[in-house]
Amino acid sequence: MNDQDLIIQLKKGNPEAYKTVVNQWKDMIYNTVLGILQHPEDAEDITQDVFVQAFESIHQFKGESKLSTWLYRIAVTKSLDWIRKKKRKKRFGFIQSLFTGESLEPIELPEFHHPGVVIENKENASVLFQAIQKLPENQKVAFTLNKIEGLSYAEVAEILETSVPSIESLMHRAKQNLRKFLADYYEKSKD
Incomplete structure (x- = not known):
């Protein structure tokens, strides 16, 4: 149908x-x-x-x-x-x-595992999902739809009722923020 x-x-x-x-x-x-x-x-x-x-x-x-x-x-x-x-x-x-x-x-989130993550990558994925949680709402949604669900920028733009350039900008900022969060995490884990 x-x-x-x-x-x-x-x-x-x-x-x-x-x-x-x-x-x-x-x-x-x-x-x-x-x-x-x-x-x-x-x-x-x-x-x-x-x-x-x-x-x-x-x-x-x-x-x-x-x-x-x-x-x-x-x-x-x-x-x-x-x-x-x-x-x-x-x-x-x-x-x-x-x-x-x-x-x-303090309320701690339980350790989170997404069903699409391969077992060997669960530890890294857990760190990534913790970083994703720190993103502003609109960046988190755009990143989740594009990178986790595999939707194109055009599909994400349609879902969020915005333009493709707006999604490109959101994704750029989300990636920058994730790099910063993850760099901070890995710097702290070296200590």
Whole structure:
């Protein structure tokens, strides 16, 4: 079934069409969300939310982009919303600790492994993903979509609803920041 037929069937509420969409794009969506969040359980929850939102809002899909692009866009938005929500909770917890006098224990992210990383490269990949987490939001998303998911600059630009030169600039800054983060990391590990 091509995208147009699939969209028509989705809008009619055909359960087989829903099943096709989930089966065809669940890994792509999960890997994208996982690359941004770097937390498998949260990535699973967000992936489910992406499909729920897609199915609930399919009648608003205008077909101006590919179905996969629309799903990526939902996945990126949901992932960034989750990150913002988590940051708000941390800030609230910090402010609350100022008034209650209780000290907060620092929250450490669990060691993260992306399913696409070969076992021999897991240690280096872990360092890279920690560095990616330090990138500003827009750089992190562009880098994840391009380098981890393998999308072209044009595809990333379409998902993020911006221009290719803007993505080129984001990628250039992301690479510069990653070089700096990784250089700092390897300098500290020599000591």
